[in-house]
Amino acid sequence: GYDAEEMWEDTKLGLRTFTSYDRIAVITDATWMRRAVAAFGWMIPGEVRVFHVSALDAARTWITG
Incomplete structure (x- = not known):
């Protein structure tokens, strides 16, 4: 599962690295x-693209390109 403490830790990490x-x-x-x-x-700095799960390889290629 995903509890409140884990959500808070993810939020803090996201805020620290938001523009990275x-x-x-x-x-x-x-x-x-x-x-x-x-x-x-x-609202998110940088380029954002959405991929279907079946396009995982394409997402990896794009993110590392």
Whole structure:
């Protein structure tokens, strides 16, 4: 599971490293997550792309390119 303490630790890490990435690949088949990234991706510094789980290799290629 995922508890409140783990969520807080992830949040702190995210805040410390928020501007450290040039590219962020979100890998999901969840429609709500894809829509959230489309709606709020402009708030994230760097380039953000969403990939389906079946496109994991393409995501890896893009993120390292």
